[in-house]
Amino acid sequence: MSRNLQFYIGGEWVHPAVPRTMDVIDPSTEEAFARISMGSGEDVDRAVAAARAAFPAFSRTSREERMALLRRILEIYRSRQDELGEVMSREMGAPLGFAKEMQAGTGIWQLEAVIRAFERFAFEKPLGASLIVKEPIGLVAMITPWNWPLNQIMNKVAPAIATGCTMILKPSEVAPLNAIVFAEILHDAGVPAGVFNLVNGDGPEVGTALARHPGVDMISITGSTRAGVSVAKNAADTVKRVAQELGGKSANIILRDADLEAAVKRGVAGCFGNSGQSCNAPTRMFVPAERLDEAIAHAKAAAAAYRTGPASDPDSVLGPVVSKPQFNKIQKLIETGIAEGADLIAGGAGRVEGHERGYFVKPTIFAHVAHGSTLSREEIFGPVLAILTYETEQEAIDKANDTIYGLAAYVQSGDLARAREVARQLRAGNVCINESDWDCDVPFGGYKQSGNGREAGEWGLEDFLEVKAILGYEGQG
Incomplete structure (x- = not known):
């Protein structure tokens, strides 16, 4: 019944x-x-x-x-x-x-x-x-x-x-x-x-x-x-x-000593999981300025591997977002990112090809995102990643903390001691080093x-x- x-x-x-x-x-x-x-x-x-x-x-x-x-x-x-x-x-x-x-x-x-x-x-x-x-x-x-x-x-x-x-x-x-x-x-x-x-x-x-x-x-x-x-x-x-x-707008800092390709792929996966509908998703990726072109290439390749389709299709990696209002909000924010001058390197506005029905959002990545822009500030809650750059480690930490949110943060590094030091400086309730496994025994919640x-x-x-x-x-x- x-x-x-x-x-x-x-x-x-x-x-x-x-x-x-x-x-x-x-x-x-x-x-x-x-x-x-x-x-x-x-x-x-x-x-x-x-x-x-x-x-x-x-x-x-x-x-x-x-x-x-x-x-x-x-x-x-x-x-x-x-x-x-x-x-x-x-x-x-x-x-x-x-x-x-x-x-x-x-x-x-x-x-x-x-x-x-x-x-x-x-x-x-x-x-x-x-x-x-x-x-x-x-x-x-x-x-x-x-x-x-x-x-x-x-x-x-x-x-x-x-x-x-x-x-x-x-x-x-x-x-x-x-x-x-x-x-x-x-x-x-x-x-x-x-x-x-x-x-x-x-x-x-x-x-x-x-x-x-x-x-x-x-x-x-x-x-x-x-x-x-x-x-x-x-x-x-x-x-x-x-x-x-x-809410959250979680930073993902990829330090210079990290395996860039692996770290970028992990970051894309973390952002796109559950069709981007996770409050702790790593939606702001910080990469060293001199390695931005490499990061873009790895991010584009990662995004291309995601198949979007109906929830019932066993080949679907990403399903739709949950509702029409959510779909419309994401589309507007993607259009805002383009209008504000960010470089669209994958995805974009509009429906996914072959799906005229359903709230399917293209897996989307922006590069050359300005700190303080809409894409860097607002929680999008969809499969949309913003890539930002930094010159110094302290600049990355300062930009990561320069947000009204403080739910989660991520650090990628080949040096565990270095990652630990950066993690301690991030103002967030959860900081994840090198995409470690989730732990349901630890506290979950945010700052600010x-x-x-x-x-x-x-x-x-x-x-x-x-x-x-x-x-x-x-x-x-």
Whole structure:
């Protein structure tokens, strides 16, 4: 039975208070293939009531009970991994193999990391005659994006369960179906009624209602910086905690001692992955000025290897971007780059040849990009790479840091000690040396307008906890 037109509130699938629907569009075809209900303030009120009613009992469950619950979720999630991948491939356009392995796989990896952190996490510690206690913050509202849907959902839901919080999830209305399957998984795992609630809807209606609601103790959002600012403003009157993982314009510094060809190819792959729709993508590549022509040649060759096509085509390396508004935004920024004088060396504006339907963006690379230009400043969120140059290592570091963002940064070098020194000077929450493997146990989050707070591993647990000091706990003699 399809749950697409229902919400999950208080352990039950329920109909919206006010009937209102929205089509879910397949970005490979531009055609609607499903429909969801859109929530209202009344639905938020119902979910808040259910979550608050569940909090007293759930917050006092034992570590062993919550650990067993997380392990049941993991077991059922694994059994439905392929289904989750198929859903996300259809709704957000990721090639099917990539969606099954990576998009759905990240949910498993993030949950396993939370379980590892939870096993060793200390919720209490003595301090003299006092006891320091970390307790669940309460009811957490969660707003998640469409680009890595289950990665971000799991990064919020798993630590909330581990710490004893209750929650309301509002997934992106652009790619909402994976969250409905996820709600079924939690229900089948035996998550107590009211602990997890799902209300679909858009930001202006449901997102705003959650941020403003006095019954919500914390709001955790992953999205654009613009959306994060709006949520923070709406949450301010109730002084709730706001955790934000927002936009990025990540620098990739290729030092002179790096293998240039390998580093450029890695940089192109990092930028183009998930059709460029990753907030931590290395979208600004810095190369030594005297080796720009070599870098251009390597980048052009790398871009030529990417085949763009429908998510269902096993030969597709890049799928479409997620929506018409996103496609139009990317096209406008590509045109702006050309107008501002950057050198287009691959791709460009317009539809991919042979695809008159679908939101397919040409894998695009610009060189001779001026520092301070639109291409160097704005988050494009598509397969568009900007190549900039530097004369000195310090110039590269200064330009890399000269941004409103600070989510991620990358350093490529043949000298690990040199790369480490540069990494320490970059103002970003994550710095990756030589495209090292991703690690779900480390904290993820940004500096500056890339947000605040950290997700993943033990740092993800910390965000959902309050700290209490019980003085005189050991008595006075």
